Amino acid sequence: MxxxxxxxxxxTGYLGVYAHRDDAxxxxxxxxAATLLGDVxxxxxxxxxxxxxxxxxxxRGFIVTGxxxxxxxxxxxxxxxxxxxxxxxxxxALPFGDGAFGGxxxxxxxFGYFDDAGNARQLAALRRVTRRRGRLVLDFLNAALVRAALVPRSERESAGHTIIEERAIRAGRVEKDVTVIAPGGARRAWRESVRLYSREDLGRLLGTAGYDVLAVHGDLCGGPFEASSSARCVLVGEAA
Ligand SMILES: C[S@@+](CC[C@H](N)C(=O)[O-])C[C@H]1O[C@@H](n2cnc3c(N)ncnc32)[C@H](O)[C@@H]1O
Known part of the structure; x- marks a missing residue:
């Protein structure tokens, strides 16, 4: 299988496609995120x-587990x-104790990689390891914008590699077929597939998992969320 x-x-190779998502x-x-996590x-x-x-x-001084x-x-x-x-x-199935993390x-x-039951399991697992009153910061795509502005195909060059990305919405998921062609012609291809949850869906899912939604932002700088234009849908949940 x-x-x-x-x-x-x-x-290996995935990082080259998203090289613009860098340390800066x-x-x-x-x-x-540090301002959203509070004193943890x-x-x-x-x-x-x-x-x-x-x-x-x-x-920044946090004790971080990745x-x-x-x-x-x-x-x-x-x-x-x-x-x-x-x-x-x-x-x-997170290998940590209950309430192990403040944030x-x-x-x-x-998030959104599995079927609905699997995605709910992921949120339940995150909630289990979040201390009561601790925070979850969930940075997700803005499904409304993805649906409205999907670019079916794009091609670009990065460090001598050709990167072809083909996108489609199928059965409530956004799927991207990525092909990377190295300078010598070697190819690697994979598919990414993410369930398109709206801001409202995410709010409900967080609620079911046991988080109160404190805020929703449209980016990771604190901008307001607008379904028609925000790049991201960033929910801040507090463990109830
Ligand atoms: C889109 S990347 C984001 C990585 C990182 N948060 C960042 O901002 O650069 C998603 C990450 O989730 C990881 N991942 C995918 N499925 C996973 C799973 N079932 N359990 C744990 N990690 C998983 C991938 O390996 C990948 O590193």
């Missing part, structure tokens, strides 16, 4: 990838160092 898409996609951007986003010490970056935000938050399933990305993170502890695990981050669409 083949690997699920979220195993296949996040291997993560530093500014982490600074905003222990923070979980759930789906940390190569630790962009985890490193930036550790530099969790991810991808060995390739965790290895990349380990070479970068910077303070956080890293753990390999699945977002739906939990889910950044850059690290």
């Amino acid at each position: 083949s690997d699920p898409w979220f195993v296949d996609a996040f291997r 951007a993560a530093g500014a986003e982490a600074a905003f 010490a222990r923070v979980l970056d759930a789906g940390c990838g190569a630790w962009r935000h985890a490193r930036a938050l550790a530099a 969790l991810d399933l991808s060995l390739d990305l965790l290895r990349e993170a380990a070479t970068l160092g910077g303070g956080p502890r890293y753990v390999r695990g699945d977002l739906r 939990v981050l889910s950044f850059f669409t690290s």
